[in-house]
Amino acid sequence: MSELNNFIDLAAAEAPSPVIPHLAEIIVGLVAFSLLFYVLKLKVVPKFEKAYEERTNAIEGGLARAEKAHLEAQQALAQYTGQLAKAREEAQTLREDARVQGASIIEDLRAKAQEEAVRITATAHASIEAERQQAITSLRAEVGALAVELASKIVGESLDDAARQSRVVERFLDDLEKSK
Amino acid sequence: MRNSLRSSTDEGFVPPDAGDFILPPIFGDSILTTKPVILVFFSVFLVSTLFIASSRKASIIPSKLQFAGETVYGFIRNEIGQDVIGSEFRRFVPFLFTIFTFILTNNLFGIIPFIQFPTMSRIGFPVAITLFVYFTYHFVAIRKHGLLKYLKDMCFMPGIPKFMYLIQAPLEFATYFLIRPLTLAMRLFGNMFAGHLLLILFTLGGEYLLHNDNFILQLFSVFSFAFSIVFTFFEFFVQCLQAYIFTLLSALYIAGALADEH
Amino acid sequence: MTGTLGIVGFGLSTIGPGIAIGLIFAAYINGVARQPEARSILQPLAFLGFALAEALAILGLVLAFVLK
DSSP: OHHHHHHHHHHHHHSOOTTSOOHHHHHHHHHHHHHHHHHIIIIIHHHHHHHHHHHHHHHHHHHHHHHHHHHHHHHHHHHHHHHHHHHHHHHHHHHHHHHHHHHHHHHHHHHHHHHHHHHHHHHHHHHHHHHHHHHHHHHHHHHHHHHHHHHHHHHOSOOOOHHHHHHHHHHHHHHHHHHO | OHHHHHHTSSSOOOOOOGGGGOOOOSSSSOGGGSHHHHHHHHHHHHHHHHHHHHHHTOOSSOOHHHHHHHHHHHIIIIIIIIIIIOTTGGGGHHHHHHHHHHHHHHHHTTTSTTTOOOGGGSTHHHHHHHHHHHHHHHHHHHHHHOHHHHHHHHHOOTTSOGGGHHHHHHHHHHIIIIIHHHHHHHHHHHHHHHHHHHHHHHHHHHHHHHTSSOHHHHHHHHHHHHHHHHHHHHHHHHHHHHHHHHHHHHHHHHHHHHSSOO | OOOOHHHHHHHHHTHHHHHHHHHHHHHHHHHHHHOGGGHHHHHHHHHHHHHHHHHHHHHHHHHHHHOO
16 A cells, blocks of 8 residues: 555656646746737737728728719819809800890981981971972962963053052962962 | 657557656756746747737738738637627737737647647646636726625526525636636646647557557558647647637636626 | 546546537527527627536546546
């Protein structure tokens, strides 16, 4: 029995149970683990996190940029459309103006022409009237003389008494006018 | 090392045991110069250098190295941190990231040629990481809910009959304070320990068979070596899985501590 | 051939958790297959259950080494 015990003791001395931790190894493990932990925490993890974040930003930033460009394009399109509409409107007003102006010019000209026509007509009337008056006057004188001459020829009597002569002519003309 | 010496003696095949995980100091005679300790510090150096190099010029369009680093980081950050912990995950990401990279590197040492020792098969290292997780999730919960409310929520789950509390409360208490840290450390340790043992077994077995005088047995050594290669791939899978599970469970425990009720 | 009875005990203690973990992940896979969008909800639950079940096997492992 003692031999067996001795053997076990020997075996134990030779090979301590593998599940009994050696204190020095625990300490080494603790130190090594802490060392690695701090190195990774201070040097590696922040870098990787930064890369992650940058990548996320790059993707999201790209999206934002695309959106901005899209917005800008839309704005430009709206601007151009607006400008086009304005230009069209402007052209429209110009055309309208021109039309109105043209109309007014025509109106003016027409009025002027009408005026001129009226004036010419009036002048013509006046001159006709004057001529008529003149003709009447001269006619009256001539008709008187002719009538007197004719009458004197018929009557054979001279009607050279001026006063009488003019009286007879007047009467004759008055009768003429009345009969008219 | 012990084993390779022993297997060449005439006593027959001696299977590897726990003694194979106790390595003598490489120089001097302090425990600080043993292979596991040096490997742990080497892993710290390796992970730091690799990730600093990959994140140094972190930019929007990643380089190949940055892409590799970011894949690992993004996996921890989004798949484990964000999905499990939820809205407050941001401040735990460095912690989870450290856990995962640290464990994964140390596990992979088990199959990397010339290193070939999973440091996590020394129980001290899983215990150290578990201590961090253990104190982190208790600290987070106590700071968020206060000590009394935390204990009350923990032990007295709403919606079960009163007399059941007699059984349930101690069980819950033990789960939070004993079972969780114990299993967290032991799961990682156990997997690495057993996996490494398996690899040693097949390699030493093959070696033993090869050194045998019997020609037929020498032929069989090929199968043994082939199995050690197959199990090396299997170990690779297990090592990644264990690093993932450890990180996921840490995140789950932290998430449970942050949740209003469970 | 030498060894301890503790290791046999460990072997026995893994049977229960082995079955339990199988059931847990079978249910998890079923759930995700039926409703892939529930994956993020089911995953933590599955892993919590897995951790709890595996705890028994791990206790066995510890006891196998501690109790000589």
